Amino acid sequence: MSPSSAGARRAPAKPRRAPEGGAQPGRGGGDKRERILDAAVRVFARKGFHATRVSEVAKAAGVADGTIYLYFESKDELLRSLFEDRVETLLSHMKTELPKLPNAPAKLRRILEIQLGVLGGERDLAEVFTVIFRQSTKLLKQYAAPKFTAYLNAIAAVVSEGQAAGDFRVDVAPLLVARATWGALDGIALTWALGRAERGALARAAGQLADVILRGLLP
Amino acid sequence: MSPSSAGARRAPAKPRRAPEGGAQPGRGGGDKRERILDAAVRVFARKGFHATRVSEVAKAAGVADGTIYLYFESKDELLRSLFEDRVETLLSHMKTELPKLPNAPAKLRRILEIQLGVLGGERDLAEVFTVIFRQSTKLLKQYAAPKFTAYLNAIAAVVSEGQAAGDFRVDVAPLLVARATWGALDGIALTWALGRAERGALARAAGQLADVILRGLLP
Amino acid sequence: MSPSSAGARRAPAKPRRAPEGGAQPGRGGGDKRERILDAAVRVFARKGFHATRVSEVAKAAGVADGTIYLYFESKDELLRSLFEDRVETLLSHMKTELPKLPNAPAKLRRILEIQLGVLGGERDLAEVFTVIFRQSTKLLKQYAAPKFTAYLNAIAAVVSEGQAAGDFRVDVAPLLVARATWGALDGIALTWALGRAERGALARAAGQLADVILRGLLP
């Protein structure tokens, strides 16, 4: 989970500080961009991408409307950046952790844990992944597709690896399994985000889901 | 004051004539309302809900812009009606077919076949189900939720039935299985709609997916 | 919804009689035009000219929307016809009664009685005269002006007559008196229509107003 980002943003009760001389110096890094992205997650999750006005994101981030455009070319581009940023986080987790694992079943189980772990750590983020990213046709069809395909292929590769190693049945198409697996994760996260969203629920779900899927894939 | 009047002029109980003149020939009830809904599926699928202008739906349906408003109160309501109509179709299929089947495994398999069968029959419809209905926050949060919950509960009921009969393992929560199953179907339909969308592909997918899920649920 | 109450208080409780074969035969006269004008008075008074939809007038009159256009060229023309019709009624009263009277003071008093008598008999009509006819710029500037001027001139003529006969002071312009008198009547009718509109109130008002004006005009 990454509650870090969540906690980070509400810090200054009065960020409305126009003339701070040179903006957050030193440490913080050029957080303004980060603050805007975090604000976008919160606001988009609450109102949806199209119903959210740029000025609302600005307000939530504690910056002026125009400032958004110093960091992002457009509202669409803000969403695209958010997608890229958050997906990158997810993928890097996987790239780091999967290679450590010995076999395909372990890797597949880990994929479930990571995805549900990340989304389950922040309800708003879960909604962004399962709903918001699907609200911009442009993002969906023009930008996300390749990244999404890559992600599915990565899962499919694990399935193939398992089939080759005799761990998984060979009478199912790896890509189909990947799609279904991703869909299952997405569906669980969606219903969690739209429902009660109890902490920890997704972690438990990951375990049970892995049990079912792995047994289903037994040779 | 004026709002009152607004509601006043609704409902043209009997659309005039049967002007299939040059539009929708053959099948599909030349009913204007139906023509508009069908057109909405096509246009929404192509451009997304928000990017679609009401006038585009009207044009695709072969009616004047204002005519849309004789049958639907607003663009949002058009989407809601579409949701209601298409979901109803899906549910009626299930209500008709499931009771005929002898046990939970057969029912679960049939659910997959029906859902992928319906969506796999019309690419645009698949996109409407997997993408468009998620684009309106209002629809998603205010209207669809209850129907969606009912659908998930129906699947969960089948799982419970299977557990009670000793057909399914009991160490997984039925509702979780339902969510994951629906998610898997949704994910498969989504990738199919956004990809090549080859005819028959979803029917084959249903079989393989059922094989995996049912084995995964074995006690 | 509110139209119901409107229709309720008219003479024929159920004018909604679409298929009477050949419309009101014999007696009734070609009332349809009259019914539409009466309905217009009621609806316009309640909602104002612009906020009233032609379909509302039609409904209140118990005819189809299109029927309005068999009797009036347009919505504007309907208002113009209403103006002409009602003003004609008022003027004919005056033309009939004034000549009978012996002198200017009596005539002036009678003018007040007639105008307040007519408007005070029907609250809706009072509102139409004092408010509605002023809502259409076209009516006000293009059509009503001449009739209105004629009316004011008629009053001014009475004042001149009184001055010539030594009944009225000569240090005031007759047309100014006419304008002020008409304005006073209009103001009284307006406040009556917008307020409680108690029956008989205007008749009493006419007497008091005449007392003041006539004394004010004494030489």
Added chain:
Amino acid sequence: MSPSSAGARRAPAKPRRAPEGGAQPGRGGGDKRERILDAAVRVFARKGFHATRVSEVAKAAGVADGTIYLYFESKDELLRSLFEDRVETLLSHMKTELPKLPNAPAKLRRILEIQLGVLGGERDLAEVFTVIFRQSTKLLKQYAAPKFTAYLNAIAAVVSEGQAAGDFRVDVAPLLVARATWGALDGIALTWALGRAERGALARAAGQLADVILRGLLP
């Protein structure tokens, strides 16, 4: 009365800059809000409230269409603000001047002078008061009524004061006199605005009208 004509067509290029930039010089209210209100008076007077498009007011004010909505919530609210603003001006005149006067007759005469003086100073304003404010049913019935009643009561109070002091006859209802007086002023202003609208005409009218009314009210 439209010194704003200078700033009227800023449409293209550079409406940028701070307020007074180079437009409204000297006197108060180079403020954009004021420019819009002034423009509204001119355009409404010419075309009527309903026939006036918001874009026309914007153009006349030298601002973009959207700018109107930065200062007023809606077209209706623009009219309401105009009403409030202009009525306030009129009332403040009275509140300032009436207390200085020794008796009711003097006060009543002053009321006529003020009202006709204000309206007679700007033909468009006269039309706005006598016609435009009556064109919005919402304004008339929901908002203006209380202010209007207060104004009439103020006049009636002067009449009562005169009656108590023995200056006015007591056989007429003060409120009736107030209504008639206001109506007379309104009628005179209306005919003036719709007619030739000669400068100074209303000032003369005020004197004559006061002569008649005050004599009419003698005990």
Added chain:
DNA sequence: CATGAATGAGACTTCATTCAT
């Protein structure tokens, strides 16, 4: 870098009017 008032294109929706029946 930051601000936020201003811009203006464009969408949804209304409703007077038409005309086939």
Added chain:
DNA sequence: TATGAATGAAGTCTCATTCAT
């Protein structure tokens, strides 16, 4: 003559984006 579903022009208002300060 009467009907009322259909039409489509046109207006209000929104909001992403800009740019002078």
